[in-house]
Amino acid sequence: MSEEFKAKVRDISSLGLGIVDHPSGKVFFVPGTWVGDEGIFRIESEKKRYGHARLIKLETTSPVRVTPSCPHHGFEFGSCGGCPWMMVEYNEQLVAKTKFVSQAMKRANLLTSVDALKPIWASPKTLGFRNRAQFKTDGKRIGYVSAGSHEIAEIEDCLILNDKCRDLLVGLRKQLPSENWKASPGHDWNFIEIDDGLEAEAIKLNARQAFKQADEDQNLRMKSWLEDKISNLSEKDRGPIVELFCGSGNFTEILSRFSSHQTLAVESTPHSLEKLKDRDLVNVEVLQADIFLSESWGKIKSSMPEARVLVLDPPRIGFKSISKFIENFPSLQKIFYISCSIPDFIRDISSLVGWELSELQPVDQFPHTPHLELLAELTRREDAPQKA
Ligand SMILES: C[S@@+](CC[C@H](N)C(=O)[O-])C[C@H]1O[C@@H](n2cnc3c(N)ncnc32)[C@H](O)[C@@H]1O
Known part of the structure; x- marks a missing residue:
């Protein structure tokens, strides 16, 4: 033992x-x-x-423990591992997240002033906030991955999902057992992705949906933050804008409102780009490219050689080559970096020379988990090398 x-x-x-x-x-x-x-x-x-x-x-027992509202929450085999902090008061979760950011920033010595780190935006809802999910199914059960294992934890309901997604889950459960959903040899399960923009008939097995920010209330706030930041720039500094990892145009829609400047929106996933094109945004040029390949950068540079603003919202792994990338854009004055991983964000911005982190806004898009979203404003230092 x-x-x-x-x-x-x-x-x-x-x-x-x-x-x-x-x-x-x-x-x-x-x-x-x-x-x-x-x-x-x-x-x-x-x-x-x-x-x-x-x-x-x-x-x-810790004084901040609470009874989790979800019957599937737990740490034993068969429990759902999706909301590991649900047994803690929400306010204490926010305190812990704030500590993660402030300690990490202190260690990395990246903040120009104590005021640069803003108080975290709490999620307006702690249940019913999530607009998308990925379920696993073996044809007999549907659920999430069980805590600490590689097994399906069957779920009847998921309280963090919004009403539309919960209804979609009810519809999926009605289809069980399903021969079509059986895992193929060598696989434990199939996956089913849903989001609140999908109708039940459009749900397909093992089909990825275009990326969508998971909490619409917080997403609207993030978009307003970006809009305010760009509005506050001088007319000359507002653009041209390069937006990397634009997905289906969530932030591009905001950037397109600045009619005096063009935005180049770059993304690799075809179905996200189709959705972006369907938005029919003005002042926006769209480019399909793999941003992690430096060979793609020439096309971005030739479309926007005078870019003054860079907006980027990379996947969790961040954008390791950001400093090499921005060498191609000597006119850049501002970077707005949206991140969902503190260590990768720190690695990326630590590599930038001549830039300061002027504002960092933590956002809680993921209550009951240790995950956190960051909105960062970086400003080129006045003494940094400028374009002649
Ligand atoms: C965090 S999401 C952000 C999407 C969008 N900004 C939004 O708010 O909905 C990251 C996006 O990066 C895209 N992506 C991932 N790797 C990429 C790559 N190598 N080149 C270009 N885009 C990539 C993904 O398809 C996804 O749309």
């Missing part, structure tokens, strides 16, 4: 796990625990400097 030990959770890791100290001094990470929890922990796996453990018996 694995070793058990008594400990108290003293902090939360950036991946959202409780941190406890083993009597030997080694650190263990524990899912489903919060600062103030005390009890018996069992070692599950161990490396030289740290390990993972499981809570076996809770003897003292």
Whole structure:
């Protein structure tokens, strides 16, 4: 039997796990625990400097624990692993997220002033906010991935989804059992993506939907932030604009409102670009390109050699070559970077020379998880090299 030990959770890791100290001094990470929890922990796996453990018996309960509203929430086999912080008061989740950002920024020494880090925008709703989901199905069950495993956790309902998505889930469950949804040999499941813009008849097996910001209330706020930022620039500095990772035009729609300047919107996924073209935006040129390939940059540069604003909203892995990319745009004055990964964001902006992080706005789009969205404004330093 694995070793058990008594400990108290003293902090939360950036991946959202409780941190406890083993009597030997080694650190263990524990899912489903919060600062103030005390009890018996069992070692599950161990490396030289740290390990993972499981809570076996809770003897003292953290004062900020609450009863999770979802019956599927949990950390045992068969429970849904989707909302690992649902057992904690929402305000405490925000405190933890704020600490993640401020500590990471302090370590990286990136903020120009303490005022540059703005208070986090709480989600207006903590249930019913999510407008999309990816379910797994093996033809017998439909659900999410079970906590700490590679199994389907069957779900009857998902309370964080909005009403339209919950209705779509009800319709999908009615189709069970389904021969067509059986996993093919060598696979554990098929996936089904839904979003609140889809009708039930349009749902297909293993078909990716175009990216969509998951919380529409927070998305509207993010779009207003970008609109205000660009409105506040001088007429001369508002454009031309290069927008990277534009998806189906969520932010492009805002950029197109600045009629005095053209925007070049770049994206690789064809079905996102089709949706963007359907919007019929004025002042926008669209380019299909793989932004991670430096060979694509020549086309972007030749369309917008005088770009003064760069807007980018990359996938979770960020844009590692951002500093090399912007060397092609010596007239750039502002970068608006929308990020969903603190470490990748820090890596990217740390690579920029001659730029300062003038504002960082954390946004909670993902209640009950450790995930966080960041809106960043970067300004070229006055002493930085400018275009002659
Ligand atoms: C976080 S989403 C943002 C989309 C959009 N800004 C929005 O708000 O809906 C990132 C986008 O980057 C696109 N993407 C991922 N890798 C890419 C690449 N190598 N080149 C171009 N676009 C890419 C994805 O298809 C996705 O649309």
